[in-house]
Amino acid sequence: MIDESSEPGAEYAGDTAGAASDGDTERRILHAARNVFVRRGTAGARMQEIAAEAGVNQALLHYYFRSKERLAAAVFREAASRLVPEVVRILGSALSLEEKVEGFVHAYIDTVRQNPFLPGYVLAELHHHPERLTALREISRVQPSDALRTLRERLAAELEERARSGSMRRIPVDQFIVNVASLCVFPFAARPVLDAALGFDDEAFERFLDERREALPSFILAALRP
Amino acid sequence: MIDESSEPGAEYAGDTAGAASDGDTERRILHAARNVFVRRGTAGARMQEIAAEAGVNQALLHYYFRSKERLAAAVFREAASRLVPEVVRILGSALSLEEKVEGFVHAYIDTVRQNPFLPGYVLAELHHHPERLTALREISRVQPSDALRTLRERLAAELEERARSGSMRRIPVDQFIVNVASLCVFPFAARPVLDAALGFDDEAFERFLDERREALPSFILAALRP
DNA sequence: GTCTATATTGTGATAGAC
DNA sequence: GTCTATCACAATATAGAC
Numbered sequence: 001m002i003d004e005s006s007e008p009g010a011e012y013a014g015d016t017a018g019a020a021s022d023g024d025t026e027r028r029i030l031h032a033a034r035n036v037f038v039r040r041g042t043a044g045a046r047m048q049e050i051a052a053e054a055g056v057n058q059a060l061l062h063y064y065f066r067s068k069e070r071l072a073a074a075v076f077r078e079a080a081s082r083l084v085p086e087v088v089r090i091l092g093s094a095l096s097l098e099e100k101v102e103g104f105v106h107a108y109i110d111t112v113r114q115n116p117f118l119p120g121y122v123l124a125e126l127h128h129h130p131e132r133l134t135a136l137r138e139i140s141r142v143q144p145s146d147a148l149r150t151l152r153e154r155l156a157a158e159l160e161e162r163a164r165s166g167s168m169r170r171i172p173v174d175q176f177i178v179n180v181a182s183l184c185v186f187p188f189a190a191r192p193v194l195d196a197a198l199g200f201d202d203e204a205f206e207r208f209l210d211e212r213r214e215a216l217p218s219f220i221l222a223a224l225r226p
Numbered sequence: 227m228i229d230e231s232s233e234p235g236a237e238y239a240g241d242t243a244g245a246a247s248d249g250d251t252e253r254r255i256l257h258a259a260r261n262v263f264v265r266r267g268t269a270g271a272r273m274q275e276i277a278a279e280a281g282v283n284q285a286l287l288h289y290y291f292r293s294k295e296r297l298a299a300a301v302f303r304e305a306a307s308r309l310v311p312e313v314v315r316i317l318g319s320a321l322s323l324e325e326k327v328e329g330f331v332h333a334y335i336d337t338v339r340q341n342p343f344l345p346g347y348v349l350a351e352l353h354h355h356p357e358r359l360t361a362l363r364e365i366s367r368v369q370p371s372d373a374l375r376t377l378r379e380r381l382a383a384e385l386e387e388r389a390r391s392g393s394m395r396r397i398p399v400d401q402f403i404v405n406v407a408s409l410c411v412f413p414f415a416a417r418p419v420l421d422a423a424l425g426f427d428d429e430a431f432e433r434f435l436d437e438r439r440e441a442l443p444s445f446i447l448a449a450l451r452p
Numbered sequence: 453g454t455c456t457a458t459a460t461t462g463t464g465a466t467a468g469a470c
Numbered sequence: 471g472t473c474t475a476t477c478a479c480a481a482t483a484t485a486g487a488c
Binding site: 061068 | 462463464465466467
């Protein structure tokens with residue numbers, strides 16, 4: 001049973017179905033719910049399993065979150081809230097393009113490594129529940145200075161300037177964004193396929209990530225050389 | 227209601243809940259099942275919805291496939307059987323590395339474009355049902371000459387030779403494979419995110435794919451220059 | 453092979469005691 | 471706030487006529 005969380009001070013046995021009413025119960029439930037939703041998907045998750053993993057009764061889930069759907073929405077919001085601000089923070093920085101690429105690759109791999117199944121969960125969730133997009137949009141809108149739209153424009157200007165000065169090949173900004181995102185996110189989202197196709201186990205995957213963390217920035221930048 | 231299939235001669239209204247017993251019923255059911263499983267996920271799919279979309283009764287699903295689980299397994303096998311051989315075919319060809327990269331990008335985008343939600347479905351399915359990996363492995367094993375292992379070795383040799391001759395930068399073969407796969411697959415798997423982050427609609431996504439089909443090979447090869 | 457019931461279990465949700 | 475017990479219905483699966 002993998003604990004996908006990494007909050008400090010979050011250790012309690014999943015099957016402690018007694019009086020473990022120390023910390024915040026609501027947080028315990030949300031935490032258990034994330035684990036279950038991440039590994040089973042929203043439709044496959046069972047309220048009973050969440051209750052057991054939180055060490056509480058099933059009725060409490062409804063007391064705190066009213067319905068499975070609301071609980072699922074809360075979990076998704078929380079997961080997306082971990083990823084979006086991190087992305088915005090890096091891209092919004094005043095670094096050079098080269099530093100941004102390296103900073104993004106490093107920060108993304110370092111962050112997601114602690115919750116390696118989050119990307120797969122978020123993608124699967126969006127695939128099967130397009131209505132979650134509104135939550136994503138809201139999170140993005142709340143970001144300082146309406147970040148996503150602004151960041152895209154700034155990045156486009158930077159790429160254009162580099163192309164004009166001849167220090168980089170011209171590349172459409174959307175292609176560039178998707179390239180970087182692809183190279184960072186896909187290995188996590190496709191973890192099971194990598195296990196099958198390349199024979200990875202946990203340890204091999206960790207080594208692969210170490211190697212990737214170092215090699216990816218120069219791979220990306222090399223592709224942009226004129 | 228999107229029809230994710232592209233088999234020739236497969237047009238019947240989904241709500242024709244009458245006597246449409248022309249073609250092969252089993253195939254009709256499998257076809258409808260794929261549509262429903264792809265958009266709802268295995269756990270979220272309802273046998274009733276599949277029956278309705280196939281224009282038959284729910285009991286027939288059990289007559290042909292015995293249980294939902296077996297039907298799900300059949301759908302997954304069929305989906306994976308579309309993707310794996312295509313990949314093997316291209317990589318196994320006797321082309322140069324440059325031609326292989328271009329051939330793979332073109333073939334993958336051209337193929338998957340007709341079933342743009344397949345990658346998302348396969349990834350989500352593997353994420354939530356790791357047991358499906360065995361099916362993937364079986365399909366891979368059946369490929370001529372135990373293809374996957376062999377292909378990886380051949381590719382590694384090719385990359386090594388290029389590195390030795392100085393015509394390409396050295397890159398670990400697994401990183402290279404994952405890079406190419408990431409850049410091709412991710413845009414499909416993350417379609418909803420692209421819609422949200424870059425404001426794509428169906429038409430914009432198609433234009434994006436056209437552009438990508440042409441730009442991606444040179445992006446990849448440029449990254450490998452010494 | 454295909455249909456109309458119907459059996460049977462699973463599962464989200466609520467009532468009400470403590 | 472937390473529990474036990476239970477409701478109500480959704481969903482898979484089967485029986486049996488045609």
